Amino acid sequence: MEKELNVVGARLxxxxxxxxxxxxxLFTDDLILPGMLFGKILRSPVPHAxxxxxxxxxxEKLPGVKGVVTxxxxxxxxxxxxxxxxxxxxLAKDKVRYIGDDVAAVCAIDPEIAEExxxxxxxxxxELPAVFDPLEAKREGAPEIHAxxxxxxxxxxxxxxxxxxxxxxxxxxxxxxxxxxQPVNHAPLEPHAALAQFDPLNGELTIWSSTQIxxxxxxxxxxxxxxxxxxxxxxxxxxxxGFGQKIDLYAKDFCAAWFAIQLGKPVKFVYxxxxxxxxxxxxxPMYITxxxxxxxxxxxxxxxxxxxxxxxxxxxxxxTMIALSCYFLMIPYxxxxxxxxxxxxxxxxxxxxxxxxxxxxxxxxxxxRQLDMIAERLGLDAAEVRIKNSxxxxxxxxxxxxxxxxxxxxxxxxxxxxxxxxxKRGKLPLGRGVGLAGAxxxxxxxxxxxxxxxxxxxxxxxxxxxxxxxxxxxxxGAETVISQIVAExxxxxxxxxxxxxxxxxxxxxxxxxxxxxxTVRAGNAARLAVISVKQxxxxxxxxxxxxxxxxxxxxxxxxxxxxxxxxGMTLSEALKSYQYADLPMPIVGRGSWMAPATEPxxxxxxxxNFAPSYSFMTQAAEVDVDLHTGKVKLLRMVTAHDCGRAINxxxxxxxxxxxxxxxxxxxxxxxxxxxxxxxxxxxxLDYGFPTFLEMPEIEAIEVETDDPxxxxxAKEAGEGTQLSPAPAIVxxxxxxxxxxxxxxxxxxxxxxxALEEKKNRKNSRSDQCISHC
Amino acid sequence: MKQAIELNxxxxxxxxxxxxxxxxxxxxxxxxxxxxxxxxxxxxxxxxCTVLIxxxxxxxxxxxxxxxxxxxxxxxxxxxxxxxxHPLQRSFVENGGLQCGFCTPGMILTAKAILGEEKHPTExxxxxxxAGNLCRCTGYKKIFEAVMSVTEQSGKEF
Numbered sequence: 001m002e003k004e005l006n007v008v009g010a011r012l013x014x015x016x017x018x019x020x021x022x023x024x025x026l027f028t029d030d031l032i033l034p035g036m037l038f039g040k041i042l043r044s045p046v047p048h049a050x051x052x053x054x055x056x057x058x059x060e061k062l063p064g065v066k067g068v069v070t071x072x073x074x075x076x077x078x079x080x081x082x083x084x085x086x087x088x089x090x091l092a093k094d095k096v097r098y099i100g101d102d103v104a105a106v107c108a109i110d111p112e113i114a115e116e117x118x119x120x121x122x123x124x125x126x127e128l129p130a131v132f133d134p135l136e137a138k139r140e141g142a143p144e145i146h147a148x149x150x151x152x153x154x155x156x157x158x159x160x161x162x163x164x165x166x167x168x169x170x171x172x173x174x175x176x177x178x179x180x181x182q183p184v185n186h187a188p189l190e191p192h193a194a195l196a197q198f199d200p201l202n203g204e205l206t207i208w209s210s211t212q213i214x215x216x217x218x219x220x221x222x223x224x225x226x227x228x229x230x231x232x233x234x235x236x237x238x239x240x241x242g243f244g245q246k247i248d249l250y251a252k253d254f255c256a257a258w259f260a261i262q263l264g265k266p267v268k269f270v271y272x273x274x275x276x277x278x279x280x281x282x283x284x285p286m287y288i289t290x291x292x293x294x295x296x297x298x299x300x301x302x303x304x305x306x307x308x309x310x311x312x313x314x315x316x317x318x319x320t321m322i323a324l325s326c327y328f329l330m331i332p333y334x335x336x337x338x339x340x341x342x343x344x345x346x347x348x349x350x351x352x353x354x355x356x357x358x359x360x361x362x363x364x365x366x367x368x369r370q371l372d373m374i375a376e377r378l379g380l381d382a383a384e385v386r387i388k389n390s391x392x393x394x395x396x397x398x399x400x401x402x403x404x405x406x407x408x409x410x411x412x413x414x415x416x417x418x419x420x421x422x423x424k425r426g427k428l429p430l431g432r433g434v435g436l437a438g439a440x441x442x443x444x445x446x447x448x449x450x451x452x453x454x455x456x457x458x459x460x461x462x463x464x465x466x467x468x469x470x471x472x473x474x475x476x477g478a479e480t481v482i483s484q485i486v487a488e489x490x491x492x493x494x495x496x497x498x499x500x501x502x503x504x505x506x507x508x509x510x511x512x513x514x515x516x517x518x519t520v521r522a523g524n525a526a527r528l529a530v531i532s533v534k535q536x537x538x539x540x541x542x543x544x545x546x547x548x549x550x551x552x553x554x555x556x557x558x559x560x561x562x563x564x565x566x567x568g569m570t571l572s573e574a575l576k577s578y579q580y581a582d583l584p585m586p587i588v589g590r591g592s593w594m595a596p597a598t599e600p601x602x603x604x605x606x607x608x609n610f611a612p613s614y615s616f617m618t619q620a621a622e623v624d625v626d627l628h629t630g631k632v633k634l635l636r637m638v639t640a641h642d643c644g645r646a647i648n649x650x651x652x653x654x655x656x657x658x659x660x661x662x663x664x665x666x667x668x669x670x671x672x673x674x675x676x677x678x679x680x681x682x683x684x685l686d687y688g689f690p691t692f693l694e695m696p697e698i699e700a701i702e703v704e705t706d707d708p709x710x711x712x713x714a715k716e717a718g719e720g721t722q723l724s725p726a727p728a729i730v731x732x733x734x735x736x737x738x739x740x741x742x743x744x745x746x747x748x749x750x751x752x753x754a755l756e757e758k759k760n761r762k763n764s765r766s767d768q769c770i771s772h773c
Numbered sequence: 774m775k776q777a778i779e780l781n782x783x784x785x786x787x788x789x790x791x792x793x794x795x796x797x798x799x800x801x802x803x804x805x806x807x808x809x810x811x812x813x814x815x816x817x818x819x820x821x822c823t824v825l826i827x828x829x830x831x832x833x834x835x836x837x838x839x840x841x842x843x844x845x846x847x848x849x850x851x852x853x854x855x856x857x858x859h860p861l862q863r864s865f866v867e868n869g870g871l872q873c874g875f876c877t878p879g880m881i882l883t884a885k886a887i888l889g890e891e892k893h894p895t896e897x898x899x900x901x902x903x904a905g906n907l908c909r910c911t912g913y914k915k916i917f918e919a920v921m922s923v924t925e926q927s928g929k930e931f
Contacts, residue, residue, distance in 0.1 A: 011869075013866045013867060013869065014869075014871070014872075016874070017865070017866040017869075017871060017874075018858065018862075018866055019874070020871050020873075020874030020877045021849075021858065021861075021862035021863075021865045021866055021871065021874075021877055021878075021881060022809070022849065022850070022852075022853055022858070022862065023807075023808070023809020023810070023848070023849030023850050023877075023878040024809065024850075025874045026808065027811075027875060029812065030802075030808035032806065186909075187909055188873070188875075188909055189811075189813045189819060189821055189873065189875040189876050189907065189908065189909055189910075190811075190813070190873065190875045191812070191813070238873070238874060238875075239873065240811075240873045240874070240875030241872070241873040241875065241909050241910050243909070270812075272815065273813070273814040273815065273816065474873065475872040475873025475874065475875075475910055476872060476910075477872070650869040650915075651869065653869070653915070654869055654872055654910070654911055654912075654915055657911060657912035657913075657914045657915065658872065658909075658910045658911050658912045659912075660912055661911075661912030661913065662909070662912070683814065683816055683818060684813075684814045684816065684818035684819050684907060685816060685818045689907070689909065690912075690913075691904040691905075691907060691913075692899075692900040692901075692903045692904045692906070692913050692917065693900055693901065693904045695900065695912065695913040695914060695917065698912065698914050
């Protein structure tokens with residue numbers, strides 16, 4: 001698999017890193033247009049109510065107010081990121097369904113006036129009974145949140161693979177346990193923002209938005225505003241982190257566009273931090289019961305899995321989230337017989353959406369925790385159990401996934417070795433422990449309508465390479481990775497590449513940043529485009545050099561015959577003679593790429609190969625539990641990740657490290673606390689995600705495979721690593737104090753309660769003290 | 774009532790009309806267009822709005838503009854040296870100490886303040902003093918390495 005590569009595989013800084021350190025990188029809220037107005041959203045103060053009347057007259061009269069809009073003014077068009085799941089209006093039409101629901105918006109000459117005007121809007125609500133727990137919401141007689149949705153269950157799937165009844169009958173041991181995974185906010189540092197401008201002369205709307213999905217946003221705006229897609233241009237400026245939360249249309253996008261169209265002036269909306277917490281998206285809280293049947297030696301024969309996801313007030317990505325949490329139970333472990341029952345249930349709470357891992361981390365928490373519990377009960381080594389059950393490349397898969405490369409069992413071994421598994425597991429003093437957990441994630445989505453990417457590469461007379469890509473860089477470095485791919489293929493340094501990305505008015509179609517598919521999908525599109533450019537140039541040069549096209553190589557800004565560097569010319573000479581031969585410039589190459597899918601699938605209805613490739617990873621944690629304060633310190637996290645070939649190892653490490661710390665937040669600190677529908681901690685002061693002080697030692701181990709589909713063998717690296725830090729940490733806590741936690745997060749209070757309970761139990765049997773046991 | 778004040782920002786004196794309740798962040802961003810100072814929470818909890826006042830790190834979102842009168846204010850726009858990146862900026866770039874870039878100006882200025890107090894702070898001091906600057910992308914490791922790599926270059930003045 002050794003290929004001689006120069007730019008791919010190099011630890012290059014992001015192309016826009018200098019802008020970012022100089023403070024010149026512009027995010028949506030940094031953009032100013034002449035005559036710009038400012039908007040503000042009025043949100044529901046009640047969890048569930050009919051809107052009887054909205055009186056906007058006082059707000060309209062406030063000097064400086066330029067417009068007010070409510071749900072009754074806007075077109076009767078629902079939106080949603082998953083077309084089959086649309087259930088939301090940009091502004092509530094007749095009902096509000098959670099505290100924070102978008103009710104009305106104002107637009108004024110400055111933000112303070114807009115804020116004052118919002119408070120002058122009087123809404124008469126008729127409060128309705130509300131429900132805050134998915135298990136209660138699913139019961140007969142629970143308040144109906146969306147008309148006609150029985151038991152508040154907007155999506156339910158039941159899937160069976162293999163012969164589960166027969167397989168359970170053949171098991172030596174069967175275990176059933178119930179777990180809970182809490183709501184987590186993505187908390188990107190940049191609050192959501194939108195700035196819209198409308199040209200009444202040609203009817204064109206331009207919107208700059210903090211979005212991960214410019215083209216989906218264009219479609220949703222076109223649909224909700226009832227103007228053609230061709231008249232909507234979505235531009236993505238720098239985006240200050242997304243993690244899935246910026247995969248949706250929000251009221252700020254719609255209302256900025258609405259006012260811009262109505263008033264003919266640019267309008268900006270910026271959410272406050274509290275709005276980001278309450279009114280955008282969060283990781284779905286989920287109740288999970290998992291029943292696992294095994295042979296004595298630890299081989300999994302069958303699983304039955306039941307999940308209730310608390311969707312909050314709307315669907316957002318509901319069907320996708322449920323499907324992912326189902327199908328990814330059959331990877332990275334061989335689970336030949338599986339029953340999955342999943343329910344997405346509405347409650348009068350903040351809305352669940354895609355968040356790094358998207359439905360899978362909750363499932364992994366349950367499975368990886370239970371595997372450890374079973375290993376303990378059967379007297380098996382937890383790492384060995386994982387290796388034994390590991391799926392391997394080329395194996396048939398119960399849901400028809402095609403696994404071309406798989407470094408999973410390697411990742412378990414490497415992570416275990418690096419954490420010192422053999423020396424430490426079960427052998428450390430009370431309060432110290434190690435644990436591990438595995439996972440797998442798709443590199444994008446195979447064939448779910450319009451999931452394809454385009455790219456254009458133009459090579460000018462001076463050798464400058466101009467790349468157009470639809471990919472949305474949200475801080476992960478997509479533009480850099482795509483540029484590295486183009487530079488490698490054309491044999492030029494990255495400095496020669498200029499990339500314009502994520503502007504629906506200029507760049508080719510791209511679905512956006514989700515499902516960890518950007519490198520593979522947009523990277524392959526860019527590679528096809530630059531190969532096309534190279535072929536045009538090579539066809540011309542081959543004649544000049546009296547060589548075969550197939551023998552030409554582009555490297556170090558030179559083109560020459562393979563093996564004879566003296567027989568060639570510089571790229572610059574080649575371009576000059578191309579031009580002097582009266583051939584048209586610039587040389588343009590186009591590429592479009594969609595994952596090969598012999599059996600296309602959305603997974604909603606039929607099985608099939610969901611992704612072009614799958615990454616595999618194991619996290620191994622070492623923790624220290626303070627027995628007096630209950631505080632858990634993650635000392636060290638090893639993450640062994642098979643992400644194929646890393647296009648940029650420094651950026652890959654950054655993804656892994658960020659994922660680990662985010663996962664640690666979910667394990668130990670983070671929880672969106674909701675009481676009667678009210679978020680109690682919607683600020684950075686109260687929510688508390690990890691800081692420098694909690695940063696563990698992180699060791700990233702590469703498990704390299706050479707994937708045949710990804711560009712230069714790359715697979716995903718952005719999301720998979722956030723699947724299993726939480727179970728690895730909780731498994732390590734078990735090793736440290738012998739308590740099996742089933743509900744996230746593991747707060748000091750829970751640790752102290754558990755230690756107390758353990759002590760009482762022991763005391764009732766003997767006089768042993770916890771500190772001696 | 775608005776009043777005219779003078780602020781010394783990045784070596785320049787700006788005369789600005791402000792309300793007494795205007796924060797320094799509002800003045801920097803909304804009145805002067807110095808967009809490198811970011812608004813992440815407006816509550817003094819994330820550090821994205823960090824600026825240096827007489828060399829010390831301050832949260833400009835919870836500081837009144839009038840309290841900065843007569844002091845030297847340094848924002849990220851004033852850090853580079855005649856177009857060349859400051860050693861901290863260069864180190865963040867080279868060590869991959871950033872992803873989305875939103876927290877980056879605040880991180881760099883906080884690090885500068887720390888290095889202004891002591892040339893060779895310990896790892897613990899850096900972690901403790903940077904704990905008020907939040908990052909959701911990097912997991913902090915590469916930011917930490919970027920700062921450490923500068924402290925290890927001996928004899929430099931920051």
